[in-house]
Every structure is written in C-alpha cells, then in structure tokens.
Amino acid sequence: MNILNQKVSMAEKVGYGLGDCSANLVFQMMMIYQTKFYTDVFGLEGAIAGTVMLVARIVDAFVDPTVGIISDRTNTRWGKYRPWVLWTALPFMVFYVLAFYNPGIEDKGLVALYATISYTLLMTMYSFNNTPYSSLGGVMSADIKERTSITSVRFVFSTIAQFVVQGLTLPLVSKFSDGADKAHGWFCTISLFAAVGLVFLLVVFFSTKERITPPAGQKNDTRQDIKDVLSSVPWKAMFVLTLFVFITLAMWGSAMNYYFENYVDPVALYAFLDNIGLASAEASDSWGYTVLNAFGLIVSSPDKAYEVGFGVFNMLGALVQFFGVIFLSEYLAAKYGKKRTFIVCLTLTAVFTAMFYFPARDNIGLMFALNFLKSLAYAPTVPLLWAMIADVADHSEYVHYRRATGFVFAGVVFALKAGLGVGGAILGFLLSGFGYVSGAGVTQSESAVNGIVISSSIIPAACFFVGVIALFFYPISKEYNEKMQAELKIRRSRNDY
16 A cells, blocks of 8 residues: 655645546536526427437446446556546547537437537546546545545636626627527537636646555455445445435526526516626726626626626636635534535535525515525535545545545546536426426426426425535544544555555
C-alpha cells in the first residue's frame, strides 16, 4: 500500500476541482434543460422524451460497472484513474455538442432516434470520464480532513459551473439565436461550454497525483470485487441516497424551467427584474448595461422575462450554494459528522422544496426566498456525498482487506446517472399525463400548469425524503470513521495485508 505524504496542495485541489467544473458544464445542462430541449426544440412529446432517457439507463447498467472494473485494473505510470480523464476528454465534449445539436430532421420518429443515440453516447462517455475522475478523488489522500477539503474545493468549482449553466444558458441561447433560430443559439452556447470543459479536463490530468494504491499482494478478482461491493451496507445506502437525490434534482431543476415559463406571472417577474436593475426598454451605453447585455441578462419587455428571470433565480441558488459549501460543509462535518449533517440538511431541503406549491403566480419574492432557503439547506451536502463514497471504498478495504475504488464509485455514478435519467423521464411522463403540449410558445391548459406546480414541489420533496430514510441505514458515523481510518493507517504503514 502506497503511503506517501497524504497532504495535498491547494494548487492540486484546484486542478482537481476544475474537472468537476467541466463535468457540471455537461451535467447541469442535462439536469435542467435536457427535457425542455427535447420538448420545445426537438418537438418531442414529454413521454417520448422520458423514454429516450430511460433507454440510456439500460445501457448504463452495463457500461458503468464495466468502467469501474477496467479503471481498477488500469496500470500506467500516471496511475489508474488519471489517464482516463485525459483519454476521454475530447470525445466527451464532442458528444456533448451532438446531444444538443438539432440536425433539422422533420420526421419525429427519426428525431427521437437521433436523440436516443446522441444522449446514450454522451452518457456512455460521461461514465468513462467521470467514474475514473471521481475515483481519483478517493485516492489522492487517506487523510479524513484532506479528503473533505478536496471535495469541498471540488464542489466550489462545481457550483461555479452550476451558476454559469443554470444562470446564463437561456440568455446566451437567446442572444446567439438573435431572437430567431433557437437551434443555432443552443449549438453556439453548448460549443462554448464544451471548449472550456475540454481545457479543464486537461488541467486535471496534469495537476493531480494518486497517493493510495491497492494492497501490494492484492490480485485482480472481478467476482470478489462485485461480491464485496454488493454486500456492503454503506454502499447500498449511498446507492439509494444518490439515486433519489439525483432523481429529485433532475425532476425539480427541469420542472422549475416549465414553472417559470408557464406558471409565473410575466408582468410581476418583469417588475421584479426591473427592481434589481435587469429590465430596460431602451439601450444604454453604461458599462453595467454593456456587460449584462453581453450575457443576455437585460430584459426589454414582460414577454421576454422568463429567460432572464429563470436565470437569475438559478444564479441566486448557485451563489448561496457556493458560500454554503465554503463556510458550512467542512465545519458541520467536522463538528457533527457527515451522516448527521446530511440527514438534517436534506430534511430541511425537502421541506423548502415542498413549499414551492404555495406561492401565488405573482409572488416572485416568496419564490426567490424559498430558493434561498432551499439552496442554503442543501449546500453542506454537496461535497459530503462524494467524501462519504470515498469512505465507503475505505470501509470495503477495512472489512475485506481488498480495495476496489473504481467499482465502488462506478456503482454510485450509475445511481447518479440513473437518477438524472429517471428524474427527467418521470417529469416527461407527468407532463404528458397532465396534458402538456410540446412546442415553444404554446399556451398550456390549467391541468398542465397545475401538474407543473406539483412536479416542482410535492413530488420532488417526497423523493428527497426517501434519501433521508436511506441515510439512517448508513453505518459509518464520525466515530466509526475515525476508528477505521486509524486502523487502515496502521495497516498501510506496515503493509499488513
């Protein structure tokens, strides 16, 4: 077992964190805009869009564990996981662009086929890139505090990507399309994000180091790795937690897009934006106007308030989450432990999510206040998820005297992607069930609007509570983890395997 100095420099933490910024330039886009892109740009029915996402999940069931097994058995002078970040960087970003590219096909059956193939290829490449990337975070240090610090820095950059994607996508699409060709606007926006993401992945490869290696005498045994992981109680708890958290995030993020376009009163939203200096019927030569307008963040009339209003709503959530990760996550985890912190914060997140059922159409202030509280409650959990998964990999080594970091992370990445797809699919089926009519600019029925409100509040809140229940079955408490890490440190120093 490699027992190099377990301290990690801030430069290396930042380099590693840029990888999650890259991944979230993709992930946030799929979570918030994929369903809406399929219904309003591709013109697919909600149920068809949901089916597209479910097909990719079937493929993932085979791809994700395969990636985990392959990466665990990769041996290069750069390590096991770093090379995969490099090898997959370019194809990952190419498939990202293709998944949001409208080829101009008229036949809806062929459009659905193109969407299925491009989405599946993107998700496959996401696995080949993000599973090794996530595993890399689990072998950069064995120090508990360093590991939490690494994930905290990582999710600072994740939150920056969230801020950019959720806040600027629709304004940039509108600006690049020049009010006409939305498909061209989407292509330009995604291409810009993909170029930045490619550069960040290259930085990850050149700036990080793997410090934990499997026990020297460990032999490759795929069957034993599968048996060890699938029998692990903490792994099962994290799988269920991750699955339902990301079902909820995908459902709520996408539903709020529809919520702002179809439920929120545009006149009230325009007035709200005017009060914060983002509405102007006439052009200005001031530097503030110039900068904001360059990103499409100035709205000229109520009928265009949706894009900017939804963007500002998301940026508020991302900013609150950003500071919550920095100031709350490490502090709360160190004082109360990861498990206790996660339970309390996720419970509060569920409560504030459910409360989106109550604001009136024109009560924009209450909507933004609830978003502030929800984001603040959720923020501490963001880095803790991955730190806890790294603890699960340690637990497997602690119990079985074998390490299978890649396979542990592969299962959870599958849960994450399954949640993303299932959440989007559930929303698609709900939209169809409530009578949502696909296509941009369509006036929706009262039933469809009510369905959008329920899908933005009560239903995702219930899914969050399932995640809370799963956490009660997670056995690695703060005290247990400290005992486990102390024992593993002794084993590794003695090579006691």
